[in-house]
Amino acid sequence: MLKLLFAPIRWLIRVVLAIVILFEEWGWEPLQRMMAAIGRLPVLRQLEAVVRRLPPYLALVVFFLPGLLLLPIKLLALWLIGIGRPGLGLCVIVLAKVVGTAVVARIFALTQPALMSLPWFARLYGRWTVWKESLLIWVRASAVWRSARAIKLRIKRLMRRGARSA
Known part of the structure; x- marks a missing residue:
């Protein structure tokens, strides 16, 4: 509960x-x-x-x-x-x-x-990086992240095309 x-x-x-x-x-x-x-x-x-x-x-x-x-x-x-x-x-x-x-x-x-x-710092830093990486995996798997990334890639392609035609 x-x-x-x-x-x-x-x-x-x-x-x-x-x-x-x-x-x-x-x-x-x-x-x-x-x-x-x-x-x-x-x-x-x-x-x-x-x-x-x-x-x-x-x-x-x-x-x-x-x-x-x-x-x-x-x-x-x-x-x-x-x-x-x-x-x-x-x-x-x-x-x-x-x-x-x-x-x-x-x-x-x-x-x-x-x-x-410092052994305790190295241990905490190792735990921090593992936790942070799992959080980033969670964020990158989200629909919002994937949509934002797709929009960013489309904008980049459009800007490249615009730069080539200019």
């Missing part, structure tokens, strides 16, 4: 998590490459070298730091929404999410070897 009661809630949580993870998947690599390009600047290159050499637990602190630093910005966004500026608040949240994803992606690329030397 409880399973039937919680099934819609579980489905809703899964959908919300899927949206967040799809954003992360979509943005992780391109944003990480962008941050790597920015990281080629002399001062940042030196900072990245320091981050690469961090011991595991200090690397863990550095990895979680951007999330903590963005918390006040996200609270500001909620405050903006609360005082009747929903558009501005939403823009702040989206910007914080994009910047946060870019920074975390780069920091993870730099600290991953140190983090994976």
Whole structure:
């Protein structure tokens, strides 16, 4: 009986998590490459070298730091929404999410070897990637995903045809 009661809630949580993870998947690599390009600047290159050499637990602190630093910005966004500026608040949240994803992606690329030397982190990361992959399989099997993908492919074909005829 409880399973039937919680099934819609579980489905809703899964959908919300899927949206967040799809954003992360979509943005992780391109944003990480962008941050790597920015990281080629002399001062940042030196900072990245320091981050690469961090011991595991200090690397863990550095990895979680951007999330903590963005918390006040996200609270500001909620405050903006609360005082009747929903558009501005939403823009702040989206910007914080994009910047946060870019920074975390780069920091993870730099600290991953140190983090994976922590047995508990490696174990949790392994579980996370298996769970995330099963969620992505579920999303990609959905009718909404397949329809959106078909529309995207049609648009790409139309754009290619338009480019050839121009």
